[in-house]
Amino acid sequence: MTALLSTTHLTMDFGGLRAVDEVNLEVRQQEIVALIGPNGAGKTTLFNCITGLYRPTSGDIFVQAPGAAPKRINGLKPNQVTALGLARTFQNIRLFPHMTVLENVMIGRHCRTTSNILGAVLKDRHTRREEQETVAFSYRLLEKVHLDRYVNELARNLPYGAQRRLEIARALATEPFLLLLDEPAAGMNPLETRELDDLITRIRNEMGIAILLIEHDMKLVMNISDRIFVMEYGKEIAVGTPLEIRSNPRVIEAYLGADSHA
Amino acid sequence: MDYFLELFLGGLTRGSIYALIALGYTMVYGIIELINFAHGEIYMIGAFTALIAASVLAIMGFGPVPILFLAMLLAILYSCAYGYTLEKIAYKPLRHSNRLAPLISAIGMSIFFQNYVLLAQTSDFLPFPSLLPEVPFLEPYAYIIRSSEIFIILTTLVVMVLLSLLIRFTRIGKAMRATAQDRTMAMLLGVDVNRVISVTFVIGSAMAAIGGVLIASHIGQINFYIGFIAGIKAFTAAVLGGIGSIPGAVLGSLVLGWTESFATGYISSDYEDVFAFGFLVLILIFRPAGLLGKTAAQKV
Amino acid sequence: MTMRKLFTLDEIKKSLLVALWFMVLTFPILAVRVNPIYKVVEWRWHNLLMVGIGAFLLSFPWRYFQGHGKPPEKSAAAENQALKNSKILLWRRHPWVRLCAVVLATGLVLSFPFLFSSYQVNIMTTALIYVVLGLGLNIVVGLAGLLDLGYVAFYAVGAYSYALLHLHFGLSFWLCLPIGAGLAALFGILLGFPVLRLRGDYLAIVTLGFGEIIRLVLENWNEFSQGPSGISNIPRPGLPGIEMSLNASSIFLYFLMIALTLFTILVVSRLRDSRIGRAWLALREDEIACQAMGIDKTRTKLTAFALGATWAGMGGVMFAAKTTFINPASFTFLESAIILSIVVLGGMGSMLGVILSAFILILVPEYLRAFSEYRMLIFGAVLVIMMVFRPQGLISNVRHRYRFEGLKTPPEELG
Ligand SMILES: Nc1ncnc2c1ncn2[C@@H]1O[C@H](COP(=O)(O)OP(=O)(O)OP(=O)(O)O)[C@@H](O)[C@H]1O
Ligand SMILES: [Mg+2]
Numbered sequence: 001m002t003a004l005l006s007t008t009h010l011t012m013d014f015g016g017l018r019a020v021d022e023v024n025l026e027v028r029q030q031e032i033v034a035l036i037g038p039n040g041a042g043k044t045t046l047f048n049c050i051t052g053l054y055r056p057t058s059g060d061i062f063v064q065a066p067g068a069a070p071k072r073i074n075g076l077k078p079n080q081v082t083a084l085g086l087a088r089t090f091q092n093i094r095l096f097p098h099m100t101v102l103e104n105v106m107i108g109r110h111c112r113t114t115s116n117i118l119g120a121v122l123k124d125r126h127t128r129r130e131e132q133e134t135v136a137f138s139y140r141l142l143e144k145v146h147l148d149r150y151v152n153e154l155a156r157n158l159p160y161g162a163q164r165r166l167e168i169a170r171a172l173a174t175e176p177f178l179l180l181l182d183e184p185a186a187g188m189n190p191l192e193t194r195e196l197d198d199l200i201t202r203i204r205n206e207m208g209i210a211i212l213l214i215e216h217d218m219k220l221v222m223n224i225s226d227r228i229f230v231m232e233y234g235k236e237i238a239v240g241t242p243l244e245i246r247s248n249p250r251v252i253e254a255y256l257g258a259d260s261h262a
Numbered sequence: 263m264d265y266f267l268e269l270f271l272g273g274l275t276r277g278s279i280y281a282l283i284a285l286g287y288t289m290v291y292g293i294i295e296l297i298n299f300a301h302g303e304i305y306m307i308g309a310f311t312a313l314i315a316a317s318v319l320a321i322m323g324f325g326p327v328p329i330l331f332l333a334m335l336l337a338i339l340y341s342c343a344y345g346y347t348l349e350k351i352a353y354k355p356l357r358h359s360n361r362l363a364p365l366i367s368a369i370g371m372s373i374f375f376q377n378y379v380l381l382a383q384t385s386d387f388l389p390f391p392s393l394l395p396e397v398p399f400l401e402p403y404a405y406i407i408r409s410s411e412i413f414i415i416l417t418t419l420v421v422m423v424l425l426s427l428l429i430r431f432t433r434i435g436k437a438m439r440a441t442a443q444d445r446t447m448a449m450l451l452g453v454d455v456n457r458v459i460s461v462t463f464v465i466g467s468a469m470a471a472i473g474g475v476l477i478a479s480h481i482g483q484i485n486f487y488i489g490f491i492a493g494i495k496a497f498t499a500a501v502l503g504g505i506g507s508i509p510g511a512v513l514g515s516l517v518l519g520w521t522e523s524f525a526t527g528y529i530s531s532d533y534e535d536v537f538a539f540g541f542l543v544l545i546l547i548f549r550p551a552g553l554l555g556k557t558a559a560q561k562v
Numbered sequence: 563m564t565m566r567k568l569f570t571l572d573e574i575k576k577s578l579l580v581a582l583w584f585m586v587l588t589f590p591i592l593a594v595r596v597n598p599i600y601k602v603v604e605w606r607w608h609n610l611l612m613v614g615i616g617a618f619l620l621s622f623p624w625r626y627f628q629g630h631g632k633p634p635e636k637s638a639a640a641e642n643q644a645l646k647n648s649k650i651l652l653w654r655r656h657p658w659v660r661l662c663a664v665v666l667a668t669g670l671v672l673s674f675p676f677l678f679s680s681y682q683v684n685i686m687t688t689a690l691i692y693v694v695l696g697l698g699l700n701i702v703v704g705l706a707g708l709l710d711l712g713y714v715a716f717y718a719v720g721a722y723s724y725a726l727l728h729l730h731f732g733l734s735f736w737l738c739l740p741i742g743a744g745l746a747a748l749f750g751i752l753l754g755f756p757v758l759r760l761r762g763d764y765l766a767i768v769t770l771g772f773g774e775i776i777r778l779v780l781e782n783w784n785e786f787s788q789g790p791s792g793i794s795n796i797p798r799p800g801l802p803g804i805e806m807s808l809n810a811s812s813i814f815l816y817f818l819m820i821a822l823t824l825f826t827i828l829v830v831s832r833l834r835d836s837r838i839g840r841a842w843l844a845l846r847e848d849e850i851a852c853q854a855m856g857i858d859k860t861r862t863k864l865t866a867f868a869l870g871a872t873w874a875g876m877g878g879v880m881f882a883a884k885t886t887f888i889n890p891a892s893f894t895f896l897e898s899a900i901i902l903s904i905v906v907l908g909g910m911g912s913m914l915g916v917i918l919s920a921f922i923l924i925l926v927p928e929y930l931r932a933f934s935e936y937r938m939l940i941f942g943a944v945l946v947i948m949m950v951f952r953p954q955g956l957i958s959n960v961r962h963r964y965r966f967e968g969l970k971t972p973p974e975e976l977g
Binding site: 291295297307310311313314315317318320321336340343344347351352355356359360361362363364365366367369370371372373374375376377378379381382383384490494497498501505532533535536538539540542543546547550551552 | 583586587588590591592594595596601602603609628703709756757759760761762763764766767768770771772774775778779782895896899902903906907910935936938939941942943944945946949950953954
């Protein structure tokens with residue numbers, strides 16, 4: 001199996017602070033990989049480097065879309081990375097609060113549609129059809145994340161857990177082959193977390209999308225990941241299956257602490 | 263060489279005045295992220311107050327030195343009062359609304375103040391008495407620098423030193439820095455944010471008043487519109503230096519002063535403002551956050 | 563605060579203090595006038611008295627409405643509900659009301675120039691120009707969230723395009739309208755390229771500077787623009803082969819402006835609900851998320867900027883045609899401020915709001931000409947008061963709602 005995403009010696013400095021330190025990470029097709037580590041380990045920063053929000057200090061990021069040649073994406077703009085097929089959610093929810101739920105998802109379709117200004121003004125056949133398709137596509141995604149009953153609600157009026165799912169739907173609308181989720185379960189209650197667990201597995205199984213997720217909820221992580229990648233102080237300290245990670249002394253010491261024995 | 267020196271010192275004088283006004287912009291911006299468009303008008307009102315006070319005192323038979331001090335004092339007091347009231351009326355009620363509302367309110371206040379002075383006083387230029395003392399030993403160099411220019415530069419220097427002492431060492435200065443960094447956090451730590459904002463407006467207004475009196479008596483005439491132009495220039499200077507940054511405002515002001523001075527001296531005086539704005543655009547293209555502004559990646 | 567509590571001793575004391583404060587505040591500028599040449603002081607105590615009484619009386623409603631304007635934090639859902647039920651919206655949704663409104667409006671618009679004097683028609687034409695400018699700037703500020711303080715520059719480009727092209731090459735109005743729009747768009751792109759990387763307020767000052775540069779160049783470059791004396795004898799638009807009287811041509815211009823306004827409304831509303839319009843909104847809401855969702859920030863900003871400029875250009879051509887004389891004094895920062903106020907007062911993004919506020923802000927000062935001296939004073943005060951009591955603008959923006967025909971599970975309305 002080929003790697004959809006791989007980083008080699010990826011490093012990111014903020015002034016004197018090395019937030020990501022020589023990280024080599026790999027996500028393969030159809031895989032669910034979890035990225036864990038204590039607060040401030042550099043997980044979000046790693047996401048930001050991959051998705052083009054930060055320009056890494058050194059190291060490389062390669063992306064290989066299924067059936068395409070590998071491509072180095074350092075220095076690409078975030079929208080170009082998304083157009084390639086990587087989509088993400090944010091740790092601190094970043095929806096478009098004053099747009100409706102449906103519109104939020106429709107934004108995700110932007111890079112897969114082509115209507116231009118002239119088309120919008122003239123409302124020609126192509127534009128009309130594309131608009132209809134966009135609405136239908138987005139609506140189906142909302143059904144998938146069980147938000148269809150909120151379609152016309154403003155995004156900011158949604159409950160917290162629903163906002164997290166809306167972010168996932170919005171990311172899916174860009175038709176990614178790799179989805180990066182930054183703490184999707186944060187702030188969710190146990191029931192919602194269980195539903196999320198189910199949703200993530202379905203995204204992988206039904207849509208064939210690989211997933212890289214940052215998560216602090218160990219139960220969720222152990223449940224769904226194929227592999228786990230552990231970071232501390234910007235460095236990777238372990239990689240392996242949930243079973244291996246659970247028993248890795250280094251990880252227990254650094255991160256899981258007493259919890260894992262309980 | 264003399265010509266160069268003359269332009270250099272002229273630019274320094276201009277820059278000093280800009281700095282006195284720009285500091286008000288940048289401090290207010292640092293704390294509440296508002297472009298206080300009416301700040302230039304505070305400067306204009308300071309100048310008018312000084313003019314009125316000086317004239318009345320002169321008629322009452324005071325000497326030049328007491329006039330200078332009393333007029334300056336009254337100008338400062340009144341500017342502070344106006345700045346304080348401005349904040350309470352036009353900005354405080356809008357503290358939690360969208361970002362454009364206070365901006366429009368500020369523009370409204372600016373228009374209001376201009377017309378207030380226009381109607382209450384006059385639309386004509388009024389001659390402003392030269393309050394600043396002449397220094398005799400400078401006589402032979404008068405073609406390079408006038409004593410009022412020396413006076414302006416020195417006063418500005420003193421004000422800057424006092425301001426940095428205030429910000430660095432006093433309680434209120436610390437509270438201001440804390441509020442500028444993170445308003446919510448400062449509030450949680452017991453900083454009275456409303457008071458800090460009021461004090462910021464008052465300090466900014468005081469400096470604008472000093473600038474207003476100095477430049478008015480240097481140039482020798484004022485009208486209701488001087489605040490608008492000076493305000494925009496000073497704001498340009500603040501942005502040039504990196505808005506929110508106090509040393510940035512000073513640096514930006516000096517750079518702008520020199521740009522204008524040299525451009526008008528060596529190229530053409532018709533396009534003075536074009537050079538100023540053109541230079542701003544040029545700087546911002548290469549340094550999008552200004553000369554001393556932070557360009558750090560936004561935390562996501 | 564209830565009405566009864568408004569007039570307690572405490573409140574009256576507060577108001578007295580306010581009155582005293584304002585009397586002290588306005589003392590030097592309002593009460594004293596010095597004639598520096600003849601060295602006489604004129605004392606105007608009556609002014610001070612008026613300020614005192616005015617401040618005392620106004621401080622009651624000020625406090626009263628401020629207490630009322632901001633109800634304790636409404637929940638987001640309740641707010642949305644209130645928004646949905648707001649009267650204006652309910653009216654708008656009712657088909658009968660809509661039909662009546664359309665018929666009434668059409669009748670009024672069509673008969674207006676025949677019922678009123680040509681002076682009134684000219685004022686209305688001016689107001690319509692501002693409607694178009696407001697809608698154009700609304701694309702930039704209201705939809706895309708880019709703070710543009712130099713919008714008047716593009717207006718000037720349009721006006722001068724027509725004036726100069728006619729002066730030098732004798733081009734007609736009809737040719738100049740698209741050319742002026744195109745040139746303005748070009749300027750929009752030229753300015754946009756370097757500055758659109760800037761954060762909000764940096765953009766504001768640079769656009770302001772750009773507006774000033776354009777005006778100053780027009781003022782000083784005599785060979786090009788005839789400087790401060792301006793360009794006169796710009797022809798009004800006509801139809802080939804038809805000779806029009808002054809009155810007829812101003813009526814013609816009025817209808818032309820109506821047509822342009824309708825065209826603008828059509829285009830802007832279609833754009834707003836399109837793929838591009840959504841991208842603008844997303845950009846306004848959250849730039850980072852917007853990029854991460856695959857939207858090209860620079861390109862989206864540039865289209866907004868260029869389209870906004872296009873409408874300013876058309877407005878400019880119209881303005882030149884209407885006044886038949888232009889000079890740089892018509893294109894000051896105040897003009898940009900007025901157009902921006904139209905957008906913000908209208909409710910940032912709401913088209914109906916923008917149209918309403920354009921009429922209010924242009925027509926009210928026109929009819930205030932009786933107190934012409936106090937016009938701008940009142941204008942400034944109105945801006946402040948409107949913002950303090952209604953910062954969200956006249957009409958809140960409502961998003962497009964989609965209906966779902968032919969989908970498996972139609973959505974239920976959420977209360
Ligand atoms: N834009 C930035 N500028 C400066 N420092 C930053 C920036 N972004 C992140 N950092 C620093 O980098 C380090 C790693 O932060 P990061 O957000 O990646 O951690 P994390 O693993 O996601 O933590 P958490 O679990 O709390 O989300 C932290 O020390 C943080 O303060
Ligand atoms: Mg994180």
